[in-house]
Amino acid sequence: MTAPFRLPAGGRVDRTRTLTFTFNGTDYTGHPGDNLASALLAHGVHHVATSIAHARPRGIVAAGAEEPCALVQIEAPFPEPMLTATTVELYDGLVARGLRGQGRLADAPDPARYDTMYAHCDVLVVGAGPAGLVAALTAARAGARVVLVDDQPQLGGSLLGMPQTADADPAALAAELTAFPDMRVLTRTTAFGHYDDNLVLALEKRTDQLGAAAPAHVSRQRIWRIRAKQVVVATGAHERPVVFADNDRPGIMLAGAARTYLHRYGVLPGRRIAVFTTNDSAYVAALELADAGVEIAAVIDSRDQAPEEWVRRCRERGIDVLAGHAVNGTSGGERITGVRLTSGAEIPCDTLLVSGGWSPAVHLFSQARGKLRYEPALGAFVPAEPLPDVRVVGAANGDFTRDPAQPEGLPGQVLWAVPAPAESDGPDTRFVDLQRDATVTDVLRATGTGLRSVEHVKRYTTIGTAHDQGKTSGVLASGIVAEALGVDIADLGTTTFRPPYTPVPFAALAGGDRGALFDPVRVTALHPWHVAHGALFENVGQWKRPWYFPLPGETMETAVLRECRAAREGVALMDGSTLGKIDVRGPDAGVLLDRIYTNLMSSLKVGSVRYGVMCGVDGMVLDDGTVMRVSENEFVLTTTTGNAAKVLEWMEEWLQTEWPELRVHLTSVTEHWVTIPLVGPRSRDVLAAVAPDLQVGNDDFPFMTWREATVAGVPARVCRISFSGELAYEVNVVAWDGPAVWEALIAAGAPYGITPYGTETMHVLRAEKGYPIIGQDTDGTVTPQDLGMSWVVSKKKPDFIGKRSFAREENTRTDRKHLVGLLPTDTGVLLPEGAQLIATATVPGPPVPMLGYVTSSYRSAALGRAFALALIQSGRERIGQTLYAPLDDGTVAPVTVTDPVLYDKEGARRDG
């Protein structure tokens, strides 16, 4: 297939290889080095997309990331929406289609890999155009560690869009750069965000250009997090269009983009081209295209006087220069066929090149909080004052130093929009933002409603909110608003530049943090056994905990009732390894614990265990658990599973910031131990079987003590503690030995029907005994006294964290919420956790006086009924009263308030 608009020679594409691709169902060819836009233009295809609101045909306007129109969807090899044809490198087998503003996300998982990289450097140079290359070379020659990033596959920036000369050969510059050992050059990499302290984020496309040939083991894209001592912003400038009626037809293109298609890709944008400009820069495009064989229909210069030398050169080639004219209309359908001037003259053409001047790409500088100022000579915003450790150079800084090879000319004119032709009566077609289909009339409607800020106009009109974020339209919008309001654009300013500079796929931002790698999953040493035995799991923080172990045919309810019955009537065991464990060691360990816990810990004897509660300085319960004294100077405390890190940090904070004189070290030992509660009337028999040398009797091994013992042949710490009210032991072994000890307990318990149970049964058993779970039955506003645990608050200790707050007036109010039990009158009613409680059998009008709420609610095998725990105002004074819980179905359930301990109040079962 021939590409009729491809010149026979020239450009930086590899003509020795041909790539085939499909666009909108038609097959085309191109070459390595092409992008989708240049390959389409080579075949004369300008009509690429459709406008979102008015379904107008749209073409290719630019040659880079600033493209406002040519949105495409890639369909193969993997669907990707909302890319611009100017930024998709061509590859064999590419299948794409033009979009009408919206694309289609893949419905299959993305098979590609994504990654994150980190780099630190002395100097980061963003942009490898002439200014960036000089900056990078200068820094490298001075011995600096340099990172140079550029979004194109080759270095050179704007040089790639100019005639190739020996003294500005990007390839030679690239070769010199890469010879420096401390130079990292990242091509196909777009710096999209400039954050605090010179952190710059960049997106590197590694295998996009390979299509289906991309190797699976190489990440497709990766995010670079670059921390630089100095950042050099050398991002160049974006050419600005001029707004005029019907300025959106395919074939209307920025003049600089046409140069790029000519010199870089060897592609002509058309055969008969008109040029509309407000400044000198478009003349060079006209001359170069004429020299390449294009008929230049006219150069239409909005300035009253055209630059002499340029005009002379045009005349040499027979090109008409029409000074003091402007375009205010175009004709055509899927392609422009002619332009109409303000004079009324009409000029046939198949392409119109436009230049309204150049806007420095100040995005990164502005993101880094750099202040901008309006430069009237450019009609653009430029960096106002330098930021520390950030330099903006070249065109990005508004430095458009004349190429010495080009003639001297005249200053450009600032022209935002050409007035609509007088006779026009249809809808406004002077598009400011081509992607959003927003016109001059839309801007005037916004200012007409009273909007005075460009930020408000942006949000009202949506100008600058599309994929291109107004790279070509933003300054135009500011200019049109300023003219409409009669204010100086310098005072009006521009909208805020925010990251990202170009769209960044979420997959790239996520990098490797996807699926199972998104967040660590913590499992205990016994986890494989639980999986093999059919456990269902509950997430507790990052931990996977067995929730219950259903037998075939069981529901959760029947499984939990069975597990509870085993613990109360026979023997059961669970995996308690996730309990937080902190080793507290040092001569002052007891002193620290006395200050942290509400009760006395320093008096604990070696070999004993004590339950403790810790509070905040506000007197509210933070956590609870057991403390075992291992030796004179060593304790091991346990915390609630989800609170392990918080408690360690809490203790460290006090130790480091208030009591640095205490000689104590805190160490997390949570994962060092496997902890197995062995529960039930037959637990003593099972323990005796696996620990033949341990005196397991009540006298030798009383409640709240612990013993070093050999269990199943390995050293263990066995505690007599109970979270169920039953006779129970807690076997602690080093994690490595855990699975063998668990198996040994299962085997030894087989004659007694030993039953593994999960967190749900644990919760039911403890709730039957009125034991609160911190974080479930408390919410940070609950004191030990509210929980009915005044007994755990030392009266002897002169002070501990929280003590002073217990005497606060607020903490001694009689209407504080207390933890109580609830027995629904209908024994089958399981109250929802969170249900509110009221005093009346019918719900009064709002505001409904609410007395409290349900914190825990279960069905109990031991009680033969459902029950609940609740926090209720003056709850202990209400014991025996009937309250009411309005339910979701509109009914109101009567409940009796009881003591929270509902099972074995006298504690007879504890010693077996």
Next chain:
Amino acid sequence: MQLITCPWCGAREEAEFHYGGQAHVPYPADPHALSDAEWAEYVFFRDNPKGRFAERWVHSAGCRRWFNAVRDTATHELLAVYRPGEPKPVIA
């Protein structure tokens, strides 16, 4: 992502740190000698200035050590970092 200089580890990304509120608010020598109002002042009330503020930070994802910093709350600029027990630096 700001850099915060841990006095033990050096400059690290802010995500490694946790904030600890106002610095130099010592635990009262005898809480029980305080009135409810005075105690509440310690428990609940902290300064909230616009400008320089001495505050506590902890290098949670690093050395897990606490330290103090003077930060300008209007600009987020960290003007000084110092170890617990060291006096608040005088910043010109």
